[in-house]
Amino acid sequence: MPRRSIDVKVGKKWPSDPYKGLTYYGGDDVPLFAGRDSDIDAVCGSIGLGNIRILLLHGLTGCGKSSFLRAGLIPALEEEIAGYEFLRDEAGKPDFVRSTDDPTASLARRIHLFIKREYSSPLENKEAEAPSLASDAALEEAEFVRAVAADPQTLVKTVERIASKRPRTFVLVIDQAEEVITLKPDPTGDPARIQFFDFLSDISRSRFDLKVIICFRTEYHGQFYAQLRYGADVGRINDYYLNDFTEEQLLEAILRPTSREPLAGYGAPFDRYHFNYELSLPGKIAKALLAPGLSGGVLPALQIVCRRLYEGAKPKPPEGPDATKAAIFDAEVHPLVKSFTITEKAYTSLGGVAGQVISYLQSELEAALAEPFAAKLGLSAHRNEMDGWRRVLTTLVKTQINGTVTTDVIPEETLRKEAVRQGCEIEPKEMFQFLSHERRRILRPVDVARLATAEVIRCFSLGHDVLAGALQEWSDRAKHTKLERENVWATLRSTRGIMSNINGKAYAMNAITPMKWWKTPVLRLFLFLLGVVLPLQKDLKNLSFIHFARWVIVRRTQFPVLAQNQARDRLKHDYLFFFANFNGTWNQCMDTFSTVLANGIDLIWRWSEKYPGTKPSTQFKRYIASVQFVTDYYYTAYPNATASDVKAAHRVQDALAYIAGRSKGLSPEEFERAYLKFVVSVQCDLGTTSERTLGT
Amino acid sequence: MSNRNGSIYGLTILSPIRSDAGIPHNLAIRTYLAELPRDQHSPFARLSSTHMARLAVLDDKEYLTTQYVVFESNFDGDLDIYLTRMARETPNFVDSVWKHCVGYPGVSDPLAFTAYMKKCQLATTFFFADVNNKTVQQTLQALRTQRSVAAFILENQGKGGAELQKAFAELLESLNAREELNQ
Numbered sequence: 001m002p003r004r005s006i007d008v009k010v011g012k013k014w015p016s017d018p019y020k021g022l023t024y025y026g027g028d029d030v031p032l033f034a035g036r037d038s039d040i041d042a043v044c045g046s047i048g049l050g051n052i053r054i055l056l057l058h059g060l061t062g063c064g065k066s067s068f069l070r071a072g073l074i075p076a077l078e079e080e081i082a083g084y085e086f087l088r089d090e091a092g093k094p095d096f097v098r099s100t101d102d103p104t105a106s107l108a109r110r111i112h113l114f115i116k117r118e119y120s121s122p123l124e125n126k127e128a129e130a131p132s133l134a135s136d137a138a139l140e141e142a143e144f145v146r147a148v149a150a151d152p153q154t155l156v157k158t159v160e161r162i163a164s165k166r167p168r169t170f171v172l173v174i175d176q177a178e179e180v181i182t183l184k185p186d187p188t189g190d191p192a193r194i195q196f197f198d199f200l201s202d203i204s205r206s207r208f209d210l211k212v213i214i215c216f217r218t219e220y221h222g223q224f225y226a227q228l229r230y231g232a233d234v235g236r237i238n239d240y241y242l243n244d245f246t247e248e249q250l251l252e253a254i255l256r257p258t259s260r261e262p263l264a265g266y267g268a269p270f271d272r273y274h275f276n277y278e279l280s281l282p283g284k285i286a287k288a289l290l291a292p293g294l295s296g297g298v299l300p301a302l303q304i305v306c307r308r309l310y311e312g313a314k315p316k317p318p319e320g321p322d323a324t325k326a327a328i329f330d331a332e333v334h335p336l337v338k339s340f341t342i343t344e345k346a347y348t349s350l351g352g353v354a355g356q357v358i359s360y361l362q363s364e365l366e367a368a369l370a371e372p373f374a375a376k377l378g379l380s381a382h383r384n385e386m387d388g389w390r391r392v393l394t395t396l397v398k399t400q401i402n403g404t405v406t407t408d409v410i411p412e413e414t415l416r417k418e419a420v421r422q423g424c425e426i427e428p429k430e431m432f433q434f435l436s437h438e439r440r441r442i443l444r445p446v447d448v449a450r451l452a453t454a455e456v457i458r459c460f461s462l463g464h465d466v467l468a469g470a471l472q473e474w475s476d477r478a479k480h481t482k483l484e485r486e487n488v489w490a491t492l493r494s495t496r497g498i499m500s501n502i503n504g505k506a507y508a509m510n511a512i513t514p515m516k517w518w519k520t521p522v523l524r525l526f527l528f529l530l531g532v533v534l535p536l537q538k539d540l541k542n543l544s545f546i547h548f549a550r551w552v553i554v555r556r557t558q559f560p561v562l563a564q565n566q567a568r569d570r571l572k573h574d575y576l577f578f579f580a581n582f583n584g585t586w587n588q589c590m591d592t593f594s595t596v597l598a599n600g601i602d603l604i605w606r607w608s609e610k611y612p613g614t615k616p617s618t619q620f621k622r623y624i625a626s627v628q629f630v631t632d633y634y635y636t637a638y639p640n641a642t643a644s645d646v647k648a649a650h651r652v653q654d655a656l657a658y659i660a661g662r663s664k665g666l667s668p669e670e671f672e673r674a675y676l677k678f679v680v681s682v683q684c685d686l687g688t689t690s691e692r693t694l695g696t
Numbered sequence: 697m698s699n700r701n702g703s704i705y706g707l708t709i710l711s712p713i714r715s716d717a718g719i720p721h722n723l724a725i726r727t728y729l730a731e732l733p734r735d736q737h738s739p740f741a742r743l744s745s746t747h748m749a750r751l752a753v754l755d756d757k758e759y760l761t762t763q764y765v766v767f768e769s770n771f772d773g774d775l776d777i778y779l780t781r782m783a784r785e786t787p788n789f790v791d792s793v794w795k796h797c798v799g800y801p802g803v804s805d806p807l808a809f810t811a812y813m814k815k816c817q818l819a820t821t822f823f824f825a826d827v828n829n830k831t832v833q834q835t836l837q838a839l840r841t842q843r844s845v846a847a848f849i850l851e852n853q854g855k856g857g858a859e860l861q862k863a864f865a866e867l868l869e870s871l872n873a874r875e876e877l878n879q
Contacts, residue, residue, distance in 0.1 A: 548824065637744075
């Protein structure tokens with residue numbers, strides 16, 4: 001069911017499209033926005049707490065953060081709860097400040113535009129204290145931005161002054177805030193990052209009635225908190241994870257435009273859009289959307305699939321001279337229009353859900369080639385032009401150090417030059433305009449403000465991060481024919497320099513050695529005793545260079561068989577697997593095996609075929625190298641901590657817990673003595689683990 | 697035989713890779729794994745009880761004609777819970793690797809997936825864990841505490857009495873607050 005607020009509105013028009021494609025839902029789309037009621041209630045509750053100043057709203061790419069805010073949260077806060085007011089743009093729409101790599105500058109610009117519109121009146125001058133909003137408004141934009149650059153507190157105070165003058169709680173939204181981390185990850189981005197987090201810290205401590213909502217991708221949640229917790233009042237920050245849609249929510253979103261249940265003020269969606277799905281199709285689409293391996297986010301795929309199905313099945317309006325009729329046909333409720341059904345056949349011929357974003361991109365580029373601005377060129381090679389533009393768009397794909405693919409923000413001029421370099425014949429300006437059209441939203445114009453110089457540069461980003469993934473996949477496909485002939489894995493490893501067996505200070509080693517079957521019981525007995533009585537385990541603990549290690553004996557008949565028709569090996573030998581997670585280099589580890597641990601190691605491996613013994617160590621190393629196999633993927637929750645570091649850290653933790661428990665109620669002098677003892681007890685355990693740990 | 701050392705479970709899985717003519721499943725797995733994040737975005741970071749884990753494609757030994765995915769993991773707690781979490785919390789990852797393996801039932805039914813993985817499991821003959829009584833979270837917390845204490849001692853050198861006591865109380869408070877944040 002839609003939210004209650006919808007029922008009280010009258011005379012509202014349905015949006016012209018039942019599905020949005022890559023465009024987000026806006027304020028006019030509230031009756032079509034489905035499946036997020038419980039999230040809206042939860043966020044309203046979370047942000048409504050009086051002391052909360054900042055809400056971190058995050059989710060995976062494609063979970064619908066922008067739509068959630070525009071068509072869910074803002075109407076709920078402004079109209080249902082009615083105690084809130086969001087920053088507005090020139091057109092009176094909620095103004096989401098696009099972060100860019102310098103969000104403080106972007107925000108300063110938008111705030112300046114707002115006060116210029118709202119507080120330039122001379123009356124403001126009279127009643128206000130100095131400095132006033134009117135005096136801020138009187139500044140040129142560049143001057144204001146420069147003043148903020150010199151002192152971010154200027155911006156905090158301006159926002160507080162606005163908040164104090166509004167009758168409702170004033171709310172700012174900073175969108176795609178991960179850009180402050182992703183666009184300039186190197187030190188050149190540090191000043192803008194510091195300025196932004198300082199600004200947020202000040203906001204978190206503000207006594208004024210204002211809220212800031214920061215939207216970003218979940219992948220950057222850790223970095224946000226890490227930055228915030230140093231200076232901000234974390235008690236006044238809430239966060240909310242916007243989950244991906246469940247199957248039920250997806251069904252609700254797919255079926256909402258087909259509902260025959262009237263909404264007060266609107267009528268029934270079916271009476272506007274006149275279509276149904278074949279009975280089992282929505283369930284099929286929802287299941288396909290949730291199937292593993294769908295890249296790029298569920299909601300964009302849903303929107304694109306449903307929109308293409310709807311547009312494919314919709315009766316075509318009259319063409320040519322009957323254009324007026326076409327407009328009427330398309331835009332308004334028409335009682336005579338026959339309903340139509342979207343069939344499973346249409347869905348199958350669309351190719352299902354996977355790959356829809358790529359196919360959407362392709363079809364939009366093809367559509368561009370049919371536009372008058374392209375047709376007039378009489379292009380001889382459509383494919384070349386398409387490939388050229390694909391490559392131009394791909395320059396907007398940014399792969400983060402962790403593998404996440406996001407959109408970059410690039411000046412229009414740079415993109416134009418790239419189009420020329422790629423040999424594109426279509427005039428870049430016209431193509432940019434076409435691709436940025438609200439209905440397509442493949443490109444998105446972004447005006448990037450610079451605090452340092454106060455200049456504003458027209459840039460473009462991709463309209464959605466899912467496009468970045470799709471473009472990369474498309475480019476990969478284009479390269480595939482060449483890669484097919486080669487060993488893909490070897491290529492990847494060499495070009496990317498992946499050391500897949502090392503992660504931070506940890507090294508993963510694997511070995512497999514054959515043993516004559518009748519030797520196996522002896523080794524099994526020895527390994528059993530090792531676990532119980534023999535000193536190797538103690539030696540390993542004392543040496544403290546191995547986190548975890550294991551030996552696994554597999555009888556020749558014990559290799560897993562999962563299907564009748566599975567090809568099976570006829571093995572003569574049993575096998576011994578060895579896996580270790582150690583610190584240091586391979587050579588250091590082998591040297592330790594062949595010296596300090598030689599006796600135990602010999603007793604374990606002497607049953608394996610062709611084992612030369614630990615001495616001399618060169619032969620031992622050659623043997624181990626020959627029986628090793630490559631680790632393709634290695635993860636550790638604490639890559640920068642050695643086994644010794646881990647044990648030391650636990651000792652520090654225990655010592656701290658001890659002094660924390662004992663020091664309550666001590667006089668300052670007694671405490672000083674206890675503290676000194678504590679420092680002495682932990683001083684050898686404070687060695688550095690140079691970087692942050694990874695686990696959550 | 698012991699898959700367990702203290703509170704740590706040592707899981708060893710050997711899953712036979714499918715051998716459909718013309719489809720290089722081993723390379724497909726390797727290609728996927730080469731791209732998979734190894735940091736906080738790793739699927740194993742989501743499976744937060746994982747201390748260390750690895751995957752290897754075993755396809756270059758002349759005496760084994762069947763190719764295998766080798767999966768080795770060292771984690772806290774119970775095997776069934778861990779495998780169920782794999783199916784529920786990292787379905788894309790599991791599917792991307794194991795869809796290339798014989799008999800893989802998918803992740804939609806975690807019970808079926810758990811049963812499949814257990815069929816592929818090898819019993820560990822000897823398992824060593826250097827620290828075998830701490831969870832991943834406890835270790836991460838200890839490492840964070842260690843850094844904070846080191847910084848604190850450095851910053852508060854020369855202070856004494858009430859001033860030191862107050863600073864120490866603030867350290868404890870901030871550590872507690874931070875742990876709450878990280879929970």
